[in-house]
Amino acid sequence: MINIAVFASGNGSNFQSIYEATQSGRLKANIALVVCNKPDAYVIERAKACGIPCFVCSPKNYENKEAYEEAILAELTSAKVEFLVLAGYMRLVGSTLLKPYKNRIVNIHPSLLPAFPGIDAIGQAFDAGVKVIGITVHFVDEGMDTGPIIDQQAIRIEKGDTRETVEAHIHEIEHQFYPAVLNELFEQAAVK
Numbered sequence: 001m002i003n004i005a006v007f008a009s010g011n012g013s014n015f016q017s018i019y020e021a022t023q024s025g026r027l028k029a030n031i032a033l034v035v036c037n038k039p040d041a042y043v044i045e046r047a048k049a050c051g052i053p054c055f056v057c058s059p060k061n062y063e064n065k066e067a068y069e070e071a072i073l074a075e076l077t078s079a080k081v082e083f084l085v086l087a088g089y090m091r092l093v094g095s096t097l098l099k100p101y102k103n104r105i106v107n108i109h110p111s112l113l114p115a116f117p118g119i120d121a122i123g124q125a126f127d128a129g130v131k132v133i134g135i136t137v138h139f140v141d142e143g144m145d146t147g148p149i150i151d152q153q154a155i156r157i158e159k160g161d162t163r164e165t166v167e168a169h170i171h172e173i174e175h176q177f178y179p180a181v182l183n184e185l186f187e188q189a190a191v192k
């Protein structure tokens with residue numbers, strides 16, 4: 001089974017859904033490590049409760065981005081991680097990780113990319129008044145929410161929706177969609 005690391009910076013609800021999918025067998029993968037760049041992020045508690053090792057690393061404790069990512073790479077290597085899954089990891093990935101994990105880093109973003117990249121995509125979409133929003137899973141490159149798109153799901157904004165109801169709906173769909181897309185990706189890689 002493929003060994004993955006989940007990268008997160010906050011609540012970690014997507015980590016939780018990925019973990020649960022691995023437990024139920026809907027996602028044939030093993031989470032070997034969680035990587036978190038925020039020492040107060042709730043995902044750390046979630047990882048602990050699931051018994052998954054968590055590497056917590058503040059970029060400010062390192063001389064530069066390269067040193068920060070080298071520290072992460074050392075943990076990934078010792079945990080024999082083959083694939084990186086970004087789930088609410090709010091940092092750009094640099095070449096220190098992109099090179100060794102070429103075509104093996106994916107991200108989920110709460111918009112129909114290339115629309116609304118970056119922070120608060122749901123708020124951006126809501127403020128723009130769009131009627132269809134959605135979710136994108138894509139391969140990661142050096143850009144902000146760029147890289148080849150793997151799959152997307154659209155969600156219609158209904159009359160009476162608020163930013164809060166839309167956000168809740170997006171999260172609910174992400175929790176089904178991301179594990180399913182990952183499983184398909186890993187199955188395809190296995191038959192190649």
Ligand code: GAR
Nearest residue numbers: 010011012013014015088108109110
């Ligand atoms: C998710 O909605 C994810 O799509 C988004 O952060 C949230 C994390 O929630 N990611 C991005 O905006 C990436 N640019 P979680 O911590 O509860 O999983």
